[in-house]
Amino acid sequence: MTGVNAEQAKVTEAMDRLLADFPPDSVPPKEFWGAQFDAGLAWVDFEEGDGGLAVSPSFRAYVSRRLREAGAPTWNRSANIIGIGMGSGVLAAHGTPEQRQRWLRPMFTMDEIWCQLFSEPGAGSDVAALSTRAVRDGDEWVVNGQKVWTTLAHLASWGLLVTRTDPDLPKHRGLTYFVVDMHADGVECRPLYQITGEAEFNEVFFDDARIPDGNRIDEVGAGWRVSMTTLMNERVAIGGNTVPRGHGSIGQAVEAWKTHGDGNPATRRELARLWGEVEAMRLTTLRAVENMEAGTPGPEGSTGKLAWADLNKEVTAFTVDLMGLGGTTIPEGYTLEATSYETRETERVLSPQRAFLRARANSIEGGTSEIMRNILGERVLGLPGEPRVDKDLPWKEVPRG
Amino acid sequence: MAESITFAPTDEQVLLASTIRELVDASTSMDRTRELSLTVDAFDTEAWEGLKQMGVVGLTMPYEVGGGGASLDDLGVVFEELGRRVVAVPLLSTTMAMTAIHASGSAAAADLLPALASGDAIGTLAVHEGPHGDPLQVPNTTAIEVDSGHALSGAKRFVTAGPLASTFVVSASLDGELALFIVHVDAEGVDVQAVSALDATRPLATVTFDGAEASLLAVGDEAREALSTALDIGVLAMAREQVGGASACLDMAVEYAKSRFQFGRAIGSFQAVKHMCADMLVAVEHARSVAVYGCRVEDPAERDIAVPLAKSVCSAAYLQAAGDNIQIHGGIGFTWEHDAHLYFKRAKSTSLLLGSVDAHRDRLADVLEL
Numbered sequence: 001m002t003g004v005n006a007e008q009a010k011v012t013e014a015m016d017r018l019l020a021d022f023p024p025d026s027v028p029p030k031e032f033w034g035a036q037f038d039a040g041l042a043w044v045d046f047e048e049g050d051g052g053l054a055v056s057p058s059f060r061a062y063v064s065r066r067l068r069e070a071g072a073p074t075w076n077r078s079a080n081i082i083g084i085g086m087g088s089g090v091l092a093a094h095g096t097p098e099q100r101q102r103w104l105r106p107m108f109t110m111d112e113i114w115c116q117l118f119s120e121p122g123a124g125s126d127v128a129a130l131s132t133r134a135v136r137d138g139d140e141w142v143v144n145g146q147k148v149w150t151t152l153a154h155l156a157s158w159g160l161l162v163t164r165t166d167p168d169l170p171k172h173r174g175l176t177y178f179v180v181d182m183h184a185d186g187v188e189c190r191p192l193y194q195i196t197g198e199a200e201f202n203e204v205f206f207d208d209a210r211i212p213d214g215n216r217i218d219e220v221g222a223g224w225r226v227s228m229t230t231l232m233n234e235r236v237a238i239g240g241n242t243v244p245r246g247h248g249s250i251g252q253a254v255e256a257w258k259t260h261g262d263g264n265p266a267t268r269r270e271l272a273r274l275w276g277e278v279e280a281m282r283l284t285t286l287r288a289v290e291n292m293e294a295g296t297p298g299p300e301g302s303t304g305k306l307a308w309a310d311l312n313k314e315v316t317a318f319t320v321d322l323m324g325l326g327g328t329t330i331p332e333g334y335t336l337e338a339t340s341y342e343t344r345e346t347e348r349v350l351s352p353q354r355a356f357l358r359a360r361a362n363s364i365e366g367g368t369s370e371i372m373r374n375i376l377g378e379r380v381l382g383l384p385g386e387p388r389v390d391k392d393l394p395w396k397e398v399p400r401g
Numbered sequence: 402m403a404e405s406i407t408f409a410p411t412d413e414q415v416l417l418a419s420t421i422r423e424l425v426d427a428s429t430s431m432d433r434t435r436e437l438s439l440t441v442d443a444f445d446t447e448a449w450e451g452l453k454q455m456g457v458v459g460l461t462m463p464y465e466v467g468g469g470g471a472s473l474d475d476l477g478v479v480f481e482e483l484g485r486r487v488v489a490v491p492l493l494s495t496t497m498a499m500t501a502i503h504a505s506g507s508a509a510a511a512d513l514l515p516a517l518a519s520g521d522a523i524g525t526l527a528v529h530e531g532p533h534g535d536p537l538q539v540p541n542t543t544a545i546e547v548d549s550g551h552a553l554s555g556a557k558r559f560v561t562a563g564p565l566a567s568t569f570v571v572s573a574s575l576d577g578e579l580a581l582f583i584v585h586v587d588a589e590g591v592d593v594q595a596v597s598a599l600d601a602t603r604p605l606a607t608v609t610f611d612g613a614e615a616s617l618l619a620v621g622d623e624a625r626e627a628l629s630t631a632l633d634i635g636v637l638a639m640a641r642e643q644v645g646g647a648s649a650c651l652d653m654a655v656e657y658a659k660s661r662f663q664f665g666r667a668i669g670s671f672q673a674v675k676h677m678c679a680d681m682l683v684a685v686e687h688a689r690s691v692a693v694y695g696c697r698v699e700d701p702a703e704r705d706i707a708v709p710l711a712k713s714v715c716s717a718a719y720l721q722a723a724g725d726n727i728q729i730h731g732g733i734g735f736t737w738e739h740d741a742h743l744y745f746k747r748a749k750s751t752s753l754l755l756g757s758v759d760a761h762r763d764r765l766a767d768v769l770e771l
């Protein structure tokens with residue numbers, strides 16, 4: 001048997017056994033996820049014992065398909081996306097065996113929710129400019145500073161935290177990455193309400209919070225490298241959704257046309273245009289997944305986040321337009337409330353008006369569309385970067401504001 | 402259905418693409434295409450000769466008539482490569498003519514197809530009578546029965562490859578029904594007037610028929626079916642051509658953005674330029690997905706979606722890429738000497754040929770029951 005066939009046999013066998021021993025329709029989700037992790041089918045390319053079978057990552061798509069066909073619960077991936085979609089990859093690439101042992105299983109079973117503590121009031125797109133300080137004190141690190149826009153921080157057990165440990169070095173070099181206990185003393189979380197009234201995100205304050213050195217990820221000063229792993233996983237997690245044709249906001253637009261549409265041929269044509277653009281994006285995602293599985297990823301794997309952000313804004317605005325004066329109302333009304341992970345805005349069906357509001361975040365969260373265009377231009381097309389005034393200066397001398 | 406389609410080219414297709422690319426490199430050049438653009442009957446005979454020798458002209462026709470028995474997707478690979486260099490060959494027109502003849506199921510197909518499939522004869526559809534209008538409706542051109550067969554009278558406009566073609570597939574009204582006929586260019590009563598084409602690499606003609614001798618291919622539903630199949634195949638092949646052209650524009654723009662310096666830096670380091678390139682990339686990748694998808698789906702209901710999808714998405718992408726490519730090149734991009742205009746003209750004319758973008762959006766809306 002060739003390598004690939006042997007791997008396929010291994011994955012198939014594990015999957016068959018999992019589905020036979022833990023029938024998804026009768027086993028509660030948490031128990032199923034635990035069994036899935038133990039079977040090595042959480043992240044199939046991870047090491048055995050870490051929720052994987054040490055096979056090629058191309059088998060991830062096979063695992064997803066089998067789970068979907070069997071009707072197994074997979075919503076842990078979106079509900080705990082920062083853990084399962086991003087933190088897991090960080091731990092696999094940069095964590096120690098002990099760290100993987102400690103964190104991966106409860107992450108996958110949703111016993112522990114994760115959040116990402118990157119952005120700060122003074123460091124958004126330019127996240128490497130961040131100023132939250134960590135200072136070593138024996139076997140511990142003492143952290144002071146503020147993070148912002150931290151999605152799910154109020155529900156999280158653990159946070160992926162980037163800090164500045166050496167302000168005398170240029171900004172990319174003086175950073176160190178930790179996993180922080182969100183319930184530790186000196187960590188305080190306050191909800192931030194977004195334009196819909198919901199608080200998916202928070203501001204998080206560190207006031208002499210202590211982190212054991214055992215929670216440091218990778219070397220002191222390697223924080224930027226680890227952050228890049230995180231962001232790459234994030235953009236794949238956001239852009240790479242394969243939804244069935246006509247679902248999501250375009251489905252809502254079609255629905256609205258059928259109920260409120262006035263038959264105007266120009267509007268109908270515009271709807272067909274949007275439908276076509278969304279379908280083209282969907283087919284591109286399928287193509288990207290296929291190439292990823294085959295181990296031949298191309299530029300089509302990087303366009304999804306940007307395309308989706310722009311299109312979702314257009315489609316949701318179109319839907320509200322169709323509603324005429326109905327579009328001046330919002331059925332949910334506004335109440336300021338913190339989200340729960342099962343019912344976050346991104347997880348439930350919103351009214352067209354509310355979806356229209358939520359869509360404004362698509363081109364900001366996970367890297368703004370301007371930054372995504374820079375990335376496509378520079379990393380995919382190989383265009384030169386911009387002149388940088390801050391690159392080689394010690395971080396503490398860089399102008400801020 | 403949608404989900405079961407794969408996109409990656411087969412090994413044979415990768416090979417086919419590089420063979421066509423070599424052929425194009427060896428047999429023609431952008432300078433030659435530019436020169437041909439000053440004529441009203443542009444025909445890159447050397448490139449065509451190469452395609453003939455490779456047996457590519459009749460690629461999708463059955464073996465019995467000298468074709469290659471290959472898939473539409475294989476043909477798509479050829480179109481993509483030819484589109485990448487806007488090669489002036491009448492492959493689209495000939496493909497549509499062959500497809501109509503083959504799909505008509507007419508007994509005459511066995512006589513007509515071998516010369517077309519070999520590339521010795523050039524075919525085209527003559528089915529438009531004005532700048533607007535649906536070629537599947539019963540046209541003004543009329544056919545009457547005569548002793549020797551039929552006689553056609555009327556005028557067809559915007560006939561692609563019209564100045565080059567020897568075999569016309571002509572739509573006409575026969576007893577009030579849509580019918581398709583074959584008319585040979587040298588038949589009595591046929592007059593071909595070349596028209597200056599916006600995209601001179603795809604020449605156009607007005608063809609008038611004055612009692613011209615014609616042989617019947619199909620009538621009524623059969624004619625409509627054969628014609629609509631030919632037009633749909635044309636749209637899908639042309640979508641691949643558009644993808645080839647658009648991705649060539651992107652390559653050119655990126656190349657130039659890296660090497661042209663202003664204000665002491667490469668213009669590609671300016672976001673206004675970089676972001677244009679990034680948006681082109683998204684458009685090109687989307688176009689590629691729908692074009693390949695269209696060439697691979699076989700389910701008729703799915704193809705009904707895929708055809709207008711491919712036409713509208715790929716046209717928009719090509720127009721964007723070809724237009725922005727000129728912009729990124731600045732003044733030099735506006736010169737005759739530069740290649741950019743060849744793509745821009747091809748982009749515009751392909752967006753109008755075989756049903757406008759708007760018409761295809763309407764068609765998509767119809768299929769989706771919007």
Ligand SMILES: Cc1cc2nc3c(=O)[nH]c(=O)nc-3n(C[C@H](O)[C@H](O)[C@H](O)COP(=O)(O)OP(=O)(O)OC[C@H]3O[C@@H](n4cnc5c(N)ncnc54)[C@H](O)[C@@H]3O)c2cc1C
Nearest residue numbers: 116117118119124125149150151361364365366367368370
């Ligand atoms: C709903 C939501 C959830 C979020 N969740 C999290 C989270 O869980 N964890 C976390 O760490 N962060 C999170 N963020 C923060 C997000 O990553 C930042 O908002 C984003 O990176 C932009 O940073 P900023 O808000 O400081 O804007 P800025 O960086 O100040 O940008 C302001 C404007 O300037 C533009 N700009 C900035 N730099 C450039 C440049 N080089 N070229 C061109 N234009 C530029 C931007 O595109 C934007 O238009 C979330 C944001 C939102 C909206």
